[in-house]
Amino acid sequence: xxxxxxxxxxxIGTTTSQLVFSQLTLENTASLISVPRIEIIAKEVVFRSAIxxxxxxxxxEIDENKIRQLIEQEYHSAGxxxxxxxxxxxxxxxxxxxxxNAETVLRALSGLAGEFVVATAGPTLEGIIAGKGAGACQxxxxxxxxxxxxxxxxxxxxxxxxxxxxxxxxxxxxxxxxLIRFQNERGTISYIADKMRSLTRSMxxxxxxxxxxxxxxxxxxxxxxxxxxxxxxGLVPVTPQLATMLTDHxxxxxxxxxxxxxxxxxxxxxxxxxxxxxxxxxxxxxxxGQAITRSKITQQFEILPSVETIxxxxxxAGSHTTGISGSTISVSPGVLPMQNIPxxxxxxxxxxxxxxLWGEAILRKVQWFNLQGEKQxxxxxxxxxxxxxxxxxxxxxxxxxxxMQGILCKTCPLIVIIEKDLAKVMGQTLRSQLGFKxxxxxxxxxxxENGDYIDIGRELVDGNVVPVIVKTLxxxx
Amino acid sequence: xxxxxxxxxxxxxREMGQTENPSLxxxxxxxxxxxxxxxxxxxxxxxxxxVPDPSNREAYLKFKGATASRIGIWRTGPRYLTKPSLRFxxxxxxxxxxxxxxxxxxxxxxxxxxxxxxxxxxxxxxxTRPDLGRQLDDENAEALREYCSxxxxxxxxxxxxxxxxxxxxxxxxTFLALAQGLEGYGIKVGKxxxxxxGRVPAMDVVSQILRPEVTVVLIGERPGLATAESMSxxxxxxxxxxxxxxxxxxxxxxxxGGIPGVEAGAxxxxxxxxxxxxxxxxxxxxx
Numbered sequence: 001x002x003x004x005x006x007x008x009x010x011x012i013g014t015t016t017s018q019l020v021f022s023q024l025t026l027e028n029t030a031s032l033i034s035v036p037r038i039e040i041i042a043k044e045v046v047f048r049s050a051i052x053x054x055x056x057x058x059x060x061e062i063d064e065n066k067i068r069q070l071i072e073q074e075y076h077s078a079g080x081x082x083x084x085x086x087x088x089x090x091x092x093x094x095x096x097x098x099x100x101n102a103e104t105v106l107r108a109l110s111g112l113a114g115e116f117v118v119a120t121a122g123p124t125l126e127g128i129i130a131g132k133g134a135g136a137c138q139x140x141x142x143x144x145x146x147x148x149x150x151x152x153x154x155x156x157x158x159x160x161x162x163x164x165x166x167x168x169x170x171x172x173x174x175x176x177x178x179l180i181r182f183q184n185e186r187g188t189i190s191y192i193a194d195k196m197r198s199l200t201r202s203m204x205x206x207x208x209x210x211x212x213x214x215x216x217x218x219x220x221x222x223x224x225x226x227x228x229x230x231x232x233x234g235l236v237p238v239t240p241q242l243a244t245m246l247t248d249h250x251x252x253x254x255x256x257x258x259x260x261x262x263x264x265x266x267x268x269x270x271x272x273x274x275x276x277x278x279x280x281x282x283x284x285x286x287x288x289g290q291a292i293t294r295s296k297i298t299q300q301f302e303i304l305p306s307v308e309t310i311x312x313x314x315x316x317a318g319s320h321t322t323g324i325s326g327s328t329i330s331v332s333p334g335v336l337p338m339q340n341i342p343x344x345x346x347x348x349x350x351x352x353x354x355x356x357l358w359g360e361a362i363l364r365k366v367q368w369f370n371l372q373g374e375k376q377x378x379x380x381x382x383x384x385x386x387x388x389x390x391x392x393x394x395x396x397x398x399x400x401x402x403x404m405q406g407i408l409c410k411t412c413p414l415i416v417i418i419e420k421d422l423a424k425v426m427g428q429t430l431r432s433q434l435g436f437k438x439x440x441x442x443x444x445x446x447x448x449e450n451g452d453y454i455d456i457g458r459e460l461v462d463g464n465v466v467p468v469i470v471k472t473l474x475x476x477x
Numbered sequence: 478x479x480x481x482x483x484x485x486x487x488x489x490x491r492e493m494g495q496t497e498n499p500s501l502x503x504x505x506x507x508x509x510x511x512x513x514x515x516x517x518x519x520x521x522x523x524x525x526x527x528v529p530d531p532s533n534r535e536a537y538l539k540f541k542g543a544t545a546s547r548i549g550i551w552r553t554g555p556r557y558l559t560k561p562s563l564r565f566x567x568x569x570x571x572x573x574x575x576x577x578x579x580x581x582x583x584x585x586x587x588x589x590x591x592x593x594x595x596x597x598x599x600x601x602x603x604x605t606r607p608d609l610g611r612q613l614d615d616e617n618a619e620a621l622r623e624y625c626s627x628x629x630x631x632x633x634x635x636x637x638x639x640x641x642x643x644x645x646x647x648x649x650x651t652f653l654a655l656a657q658g659l660e661g662y663g664i665k666v667g668k669x670x671x672x673x674x675g676r677v678p679a680m681d682v683v684s685q686i687l688r689p690e691v692t693v694v695l696i697g698e699r700p701g702l703a704t705a706e707s708m709s710x711x712x713x714x715x716x717x718x719x720x721x722x723x724x725x726x727x728x729x730x731x732x733x734g735g736i737p738g739v740e741a742g743a744x745x746x747x748x749x750x751x752x753x754x755x756x757x758x759x760x761x762x763x764x
Contacts, residue, residue: 001764033709033727033728033729034728034729034730034736035728035730035736035740035741035744036764144532144533144535144536144537145533163535164533164535164536164539328736328740328743328744330743386733387733387737388737388739389649389650389738389739390649390650390653390654390657390738390739390742393654393739420737421736421737421740422737422739422740423740424740424743424744424747425654425658425739425740425742425743427743428654428657428658428661428743428746429654429657431661432657432660432661436661462764464764
């Protein structure tokens with residue numbers, strides 16, 4: 001009883017844009033006499049596009065029409081129509097995400113790419129997706145180790161830290177291969193990013209456009225950039241410049257690191273690459289790669305080879321964003337797919353309350369969400385108590401209904417996400433208590449956190465499971 | 478006795494040319510000081526890692542979390558440590574209790590179920606004569622006819638099978654969730670009852686007596702060392718004595734460490750619905 005679904009990954013990066021198609025295979029791995037247990041048993045990249053330069057209208061704007069054409073062209077070469085694609089993610093990464101029209105581009109593309117393809121951006125998710133695409137997540141699980149992946153692209157370095165297969169920390173820095181670009185092979189600057197200006201200022205260098213840099217100066221600058229990475233990894237004392245280069249939050253650095261891996265375009269310039277041809281790409285990418293090769297990072301950590309480098313993010317988006325729910329769930333017919341549902345997760349303190357107080361706790365938190373408009377929904381999430389009897393389930397359901405009144409008076413369905421295997425009976429009980437007049441989506445075996453957004457796709461494998469994409473925008477474990 | 482042994486050991490040591498080992502005095506040969514603190518089986522084995530200084534405790538515990546097998550229990554020489562060794566026996570004792578104990582009459586009464594029994598007169602006979610555990614005498618058959626309505630859409634009953642514990646722990650929650658689920662589909666459920674000393678194929682006899690469309694039995698599974706609380710649900714469409722075993726649909730592993738009773742009940746409701754829609758069960762039932 002295998003079922004295959006096609007997933008697309010589209011990455012619009014600072015420098016390059018790419019697309020992959022992956023085939024995900026789902027199978028019921030439980031024995032004949034058990035409740036079904038459907039799992040993703042294989043992920044295979046079946047098509048890789050060429051690596052295109054991201055078309056820009058100006059320094060501030062992405063050319064959405066050109067991007068669209070490019071993606072359409074790649075669909076054509078793969079021989080795949082958008083309606084064949086069941087899941088996937090369009091991700092706009094690095095500096096590109098900060099362009100003025102990033103939102104418009106995402107909207108245009110997610111429409112093109114199939115009905116359940118999510119559009120997303122955000123440095124936290126980016127780092128995690130790249131780390132999964134690079135294989136760092138898998139390696140950390142296999143080795144039972146802590147692996148840090150540095151995805152060094154044109155505009156940013158996204159860091160994700162994995163321990164035993166789980167993300168434990170993330171950070172994003174404005175360190176990238178195209179933050180300084182050259183107009184010729186003498187090293188005359190055509191573009192320098194603002195953050196680089198302030199970094200070079202701190203080195204008592206004044207660097208500006210149309211100025212020509214000597215090889216020595218380029219090396220000094222890229223060594224300083226590598227130095228920032230040494231700082232964020234805790235190899236050298238932190239300087240004030242680290243804070244400047246971070247885009248949001250720092251790494252915690254309160255755990256030992258076993259291995260480091262690199263992905264992103266610059267990863268290909270780390271180690272092995274010959275020196276000399278500095279200006280091949282007209283930027284500081286090669287110099288930065290060489291600086292990292294000479295840095296303490298490669299000297300003090302064991303470096304793991306990545307399964308993907310420049311394609312890590314796009315492969316991550318295509319193969320590693322989609323998860324599936326537990327196999328006993330409860331979904332009213334015809335209400336899926338649903339996208340971008342904000343998650344309200346009860347805190348451990350809330351969950352420790354006796355069941356009869358859950359309604360009030362939920363009600364209080366729902367109010368934080370200031371839900372406006374008939375369509376504005378939210379998903380209630382909790383871990384769920386241990387070993388519930390039927391009377392507990394009944395009580396819990398009535399408390400959920402009490403707490404979710406703000407949603408129940410609207411036309412949108414009631415969405416409940418439980419970590420424990422309880423969704424079928426909970427959904428059934430909720431529907432029964434609501435007099436079968438309300439659509440209910442109740443799914444389980446999914447871990448979400450407050451502040452996540454969730455997309456839930458149409459039912460698969462005879463309605464037993466739904467594909468789920470959890471979009472982590474903030475990471476604070 | 479203790480003094481004798483001490484003396485004996487001291488003699489042996491002396492003969493071996495050693496001086497008396499002073500530590501012998503301080504080590505009591507039989508200790509009553511270490512009474513067991515709590516129920517041996519109350520500790521969650523999946524979280525108990527006895528390997529001293531594992532290089533990655535977190536990863537090891539993750540493995541343990543994924544299986545009921547006794548991994549990471551360490552050893553002394555080639556043997557088990559005392560703790561796992563005792564736990565093994567304690568779990569075995571629980572399994573034996575589950576088989577040999579009866580489902581208390583009060584359990585059946587409190588639930589308000591009619592109690593009937595197979596041709597077995599007691600537990601010993603039930604365990605030694607599987608054939609009798611599949612038959613009902615006329616008196617019990619008559620009681621069933623009187624109590625339950627015949628030709629119900631769905632007839633559910635509870636039976637002890639090989640684990641009374643499983644029934645006590647799971648049957649009621651499973652039944653209530655199942656009943657709620659079927660009610661949601663507008664499917665009428667016959668009055669449930671309890672069959673003592675019942676084996677799985679007794680459902681064929683019950684089906685011939687009551688003639689429901691679908692027969693469902695919640696029955697205790699033969700216990701193992703992982704759990705003694707596991708219950709199964711056997712279902713069949715138009716069951717009759719002599720029907721092929723392949724006509725039975727089964728969902729096993731219903732317990733708090735497997736699929737929880739309430740969740741199983743909700744799932745069973747969907748399976749029963751499919752049987753009624755497709756008018757079949759067992760291997761012929763399409764998922």
